[in-house]
Amino acid sequence: MKKSVHSRERVVGVIGGLGPEATVDFFERVLRNTEAESDQDHLHLLIDNNPKVPNRNHAIAGTGPSPADALVSSAVRLENAGAEFLVMPCNTAHAFQESITSAVSIPFISIVEETCRHVKECCPRLRSAGLLAVDGCLEAGLYRKALGERNIRQRVLPVHRQREFMELVYQIKSAGVDPGVREAMRSLADQLVQQGCEAIVAGCTEVPLALSPDQVPVPFMDSTEILAKRTVRYAKRQDDREQ
Amino acid sequence: MKKSVHSRERVVGVIGGLGPEATVDFFERVLRNTEAESDQDHLHLLIDNNPKVPNRNHAIAGTGPSPADALVSSAVRLENAGAEFLVMPCNTAHAFQESITSAVSIPFISIVEETCRHVKECCPRLRSAGLLAVDGCLEAGLYRKALGERNIRQRVLPVHRQREFMELVYQIKSAGVDPGVREAMRSLADQLVQQGCEAIVAGCTEVPLALSPDQVPVPFMDSTEILAKRTVRYAKRQDDREQ
Numbered sequence: 311m312k313k314s315v316h317s318r319e320r321v322v323g324v325i326g327g328l329g330p331e332a333t334v335d336f337f338e339r340v341l342r343n344t345e346a347e348s349d350q351d352h353l354h355l356l357i358d359n360n361p362k363v364p365n366r367n368h369a370i371a372g373t374g375p376s377p378a379d380a381l382v383s384s385a386v387r388l389e390n391a392g393a394e395f396l397v398m399p400c401n402t403a404h405a406f407q408e409s410i411t412s413a414v415s416i417p418f419i420s421i422v423e424e425t426c427r428h429v430k431e432c433c434p435r436l437r438s439a440g441l442l443a444v445d446g447c448l449e450a451g452l453y454r455k456a457l458g459e460r461n462i463r464q465r466v467l468p469v470h471r472q473r474e475f476m477e478l479v480y481q482i483k484s485a486g487v488d489p490g491v492r493e494a495m496r497s498l499a500d501q502l503v504q505q506g507c508e509a510i511v512a513g514c515t516e517v518p519l520a521l522s523p524d525q526v527p528v529p530f531m532d533s534t535e536i537l538a539k540r541t542v543r544y545a546k547r548q549d550d551r552e553q
Numbered sequence: 554m555k556k557s558v559h560s561r562e563r564v565v566g567v568i569g570g571l572g573p574e575a576t577v578d579f580f581e582r583v584l585r586n587t588e589a590e591s592d593q594d595h596l597h598l599l600i601d602n603n604p605k606v607p608n609r610n611h612a613i614a615g616t617g618p619s620p621a622d623a624l625v626s627s628a629v630r631l632e633n634a635g636a637e638f639l640v641m642p643c644n645t646a647h648a649f650q651e652s653i654t655s656a657v658s659i660p661f662i663s664i665v666e667e668t669c670r671h672v673k674e675c676c677p678r679l680r681s682a683g684l685l686a687v688d689g690c691l692e693a694g695l696y697r698k699a700l701g702e703r704n705i706r707q708r709v710l711p712v713h714r715q716r717e718f719m720e721l722v723y724q725i726k727s728a729g730v731d732p733g734v735r736e737a738m739r740s741l742a743d744q745l746v747q748q749g750c751e752a753i754v755a756g757c758t759e760v761p762l763a764l765s766p767d768q769v770p771v772p773f774m775d776s777t778e779i780l781a782k783r784t785v786r787y788a789k790r791q792d793d794r795e796q
Binding site for chain 2: 354364365480
């Protein structure tokens with residue numbers, strides 16, 4: 311028996327709350343990227359917005375508890391509730407991806423892999439990309455590895471500016487975005503451009519809250535947007551790759 | 554043993570997707586109304602964004618299938634996933650509230666009850682309130698009853714302008730909000746003010762997407778905002794009333 315178009319769509323499971331503003335942003339972008347004339351044309355998403363998950367940066371730096379158990383609980387909760395695949399709109403938490411994937415039997419679409427594939431597809435001759443990502447994400451080497459596999463060298467901010475970036479991310483998490491935050495984020499992207507980067511990768515879901523492609527003079531790869539688009543395509547079975 | 558502040562907060566279950574834009578808006582307002590310095594200060598929300606629930610207006614008009622089973626499934630799914638109370642950022646779907654509450658054992662905070670209580674608290678001497686709500690909500694008498702219990706008379710748009718309102722709501726659901734939509738919504742609120750209404754109740758979660766309090770010359774009661782604030786207070790155990 312042929313299933314209806316609706317029932318064939320995959321139910322999306324979102325491991326969220328890392329942070330919550332980035333989860334709202336991701337949710338909104340999924341809607342914006344879905345062609346819909348009525349409510350019923352939109353996707354079924356299950357969102358576990360659990361901001362109580364321990365700080366990922368502290369865990370990776372060895373100064374705080376691991377978030378792995380909380381992330382696994384979230385993944386299992388979503389699978390049990392009926393999610394047919396998982397996404398996690400937080401780059402740094404992907405350092406704990408293996409714990410998650412080994413605990414569930416549904417596919418997990420990685421934001422890091424999707425972003426790096428997209429970078430390669432858009433700019434096949436790219437040799438180096440400037441990365442705006444938090445300390446934990448850099449220490450875990452998530453982008454260094456995934457870009458490296460595509461022969462793209464990851465370039466990062468000098469130490470004092472990376473410190474500035476970290477402060478900015480925590481400021482966005484606590485107080486949101488204002489013109490000062492936008493200008494500071496633009497200046498950090500500009501620093502990478504001046505270092506010779508041919509593209510900027512927003513490898514942190516707080517970055518696109520404060521920076522948009524038109525503010526950057528080189529291709530700007532927004533990991534939240536890339537994951538949102540891929541989520542829609544995978545849910546609608548327009549692209550069945552599991553990674 | 555004393556529990557930590559975090560673990561004492563109630564996990565919020567959101568019956569969402571009715572429509573999805575209103576769910577994003579509610580989610581964002583919950584964040585905005587939560588005092589937070591870090592991710593971890595935010596609430597744990599489980600959101601079932603299921604836009605596949607049958608159209609509530611058609612069901613109430615007797616021209617389409619009932620959404621009751623789908624709403625009950627959503628409620629049960631959220632309870633099983635760990636939600637400690639339920640909210641539903643859609644006024645009209647509250648016509649099916651009884652089916653939901655009889656299927657779960659956790660409290661359900663009604664947007665209609667909260668909004669009407671808020672109206673009475675803010676304007677104790679109010680005699681009539683103008684209601685912007687969709688046909689199904691009006692036909693089910695949700696606000697007429699809840700306002701009536703507080704000796705407030707519900708006033709609605711004349712038939713031709715109510716038709717305009719319905720078209721506007723479906724336009725917001727399919728294409729979002731633009732300046733034309735904002736102006737049309739303002740004009741409908743203005744109609745109610747000209748009819749002598751001393752307050753406007755946004756009894757539809759699509760209304761505040763297109764209209765803000767500063768555009769209305771009388772008190773504007775935004776049901777999404779009222780439910781978001783109450784959700785935060787109930788989750789944080791600052792207000793333990795179950796309705």
